[in-house]
Amino acid sequence: MRTYLVTGGAGFIGSNYIHYMFDRYDNDIRIINVDALTYAGNLENLSDIEKRDNYTFVKADICDREAIEKIFAENEIDRVVHFAAESHVDRSIRNPEVFVQTNVLGTQVMLNCAKAAWEQEDGSFKPDKKFLHVSTDEVYGSLDEGDTYFYETTPYDPHSPYSASKASSDMVVKAYIDTYGFPANITNCSNNYGAYQFPEKLIPLIINNTLQGKKLPVYGDGKNVRDWLYVMDHAKAIDMVCEKGKIGEKYNIGGHNEKQNIEIIKIIIDTIAEMLPDSDPRKAHVNYDLITYVTDRKGHDRRYAIAPDKIKKEIGWEPETMFADGIKLTIQWYFAHQDWMQHVTSGDYQKYYEEMYQ
Ligand code: NAD
Ligand code: DAU
Numbered sequence: 001m002r003t004y005l006v007t008g009g010a011g012f013i014g015s016n017y018i019h020y021m022f023d024r025y026d027n028d029i030r031i032i033n034v035d036a037l038t039y040a041g042n043l044e045n046l047s048d049i050e051k052r053d054n055y056t057f058v059k060a061d062i063c064d065r066e067a068i069e070k071i072f073a074e075n076e077i078d079r080v081v082h083f084a085a086e087s088h089v090d091r092s093i094r095n096p097e098v099f100v101q102t103n104v105l106g107t108q109v110m111l112n113c114a115k116a117a118w119e120q121e122d123g124s125f126k127p128d129k130k131f132l133h134v135s136t137d138e139v140y141g142s143l144d145e146g147d148t149y150f151y152e153t154t155p156y157d158p159h160s161p162y163s164a165s166k167a168s169s170d171m172v173v174k175a176y177i178d179t180y181g182f183p184a185n186i187t188n189c190s191n192n193y194g195a196y197q198f199p200e201k202l203i204p205l206i207i208n209n210t211l212q213g214k215k216l217p218v219y220g221d222g223k224n225v226r227d228w229l230y231v232m233d234h235a236k237a238i239d240m241v242c243e244k245g246k247i248g249e250k251y252n253i254g255g256h257n258e259k260q261n262i263e264i265i266k267i268i269i270d271t272i273a274e275m276l277p278d279s280d281p282r283k284a285h286v287n288y289d290l291i292t293y294v295t296d297r298k299g300h301d302r303r304y305a306i307a308p309d310k311i312k313k314e315i316g317w318e319p320e321t322m323f324a325d326g327i328k329l330t331i332q333w334y335f336a337h338q339d340w341m342q343h344v345t346s347g348d349y350q351k352y353y354e355e356m357y358q
Pocket of ligand 2: 087088089090135136137138189190191192200201202203205217218219220224225226261297304
């Protein structure tokens, strides 16, 4: 039975990935989830999983070398799937330091502990081990409007403290691959959307504010473009790269789904208006009057667009969920989980953790 060490599994993509993996492999795998439970980590995302015998949660910071070494010493880890990071661009503009700490130094700790556990006396690595570093398309910088795309060969040109820290972490992983022959892959993915996303990010923030009749803040002219991918499609891609990715390679992952921010916001308003019954009093305020243009994000990247050709050709992965379907599923999820939203916005999930794990 393979043992996966997942970092940041209580966050948005990590918790979706853990759900995906148990749905797919059930009792044929073991998952150890290490997460520091920052403001973005929420064990409520995994409440249906925590009683499984083949799942363990460890509350630890990835920068804490001793804690990570202990996990490797006590378990034969086969796969490291490394999500843990500070992930929000706006926060990185206000407070870059923790981004360098967690994203760069934390990644280095993870690499060092995996290397120490997997390296054999002759310098080769134990067979069938893999470290998958989950990264972002933001490392490539910004594209103009038109027919250009990010390829794996596109030079790195990060602009925000967040993307600079992710680019640095990619370089540290690459250094381990190039120097030690370390068995790793790097994946660079576009914007994810789906269940369990913290409402500081565009899509959940707009859903939440629309339901509450609050203003919908649009940065700049609203014409910045992102390439949106349904989070479960990302989870599947990560699993496929873990199993089929050639050691040392990097793979771009994207949705073939470019949209301007203002389009996304209007789609969400229209979808919520369609879903709410006429009898629901909230329906009266669900309209475009909520849209409010605000000061632009500093250094705001104009357009991201991924060419996922390599992962399709070499691994056979493609995005499966059409945006029209994925956004409905996402809005339905937030409709059905108003209590979740209430807890994450009020900090109640900290209490949840204390009660669950004392
Ligand atoms: P998230 O902010 O929702 O979750 C991050 C998780 O990491 C949280 O559970 C948090 O508690 C944990 N964490 C933070 N610092 C930690 C530390 N020092 N030690 C241990 N755990 C820590 O992030 P997300 O959106 O799920 O992103 C996950 C990964 O995917 C990140 O590496 C991010 O760069 C990358 N990524 C995200 C997107 C996206 O659209 N969200 C797209 C491409 C790549
Ligand atoms: O591209 C992948 C990246 O996508 C990930 O690496 C990051 O972790 C993830 O946070 C995301 O970064 P973005 O900055 O693209 O996502 P965000 O949801 O913060 O913003 C999406 C777009 O919407 C961006 O152009 C800024 C804009 N925006 C965002 C917010 C929160 C607004 O116009 N208003 C808002 O209130």
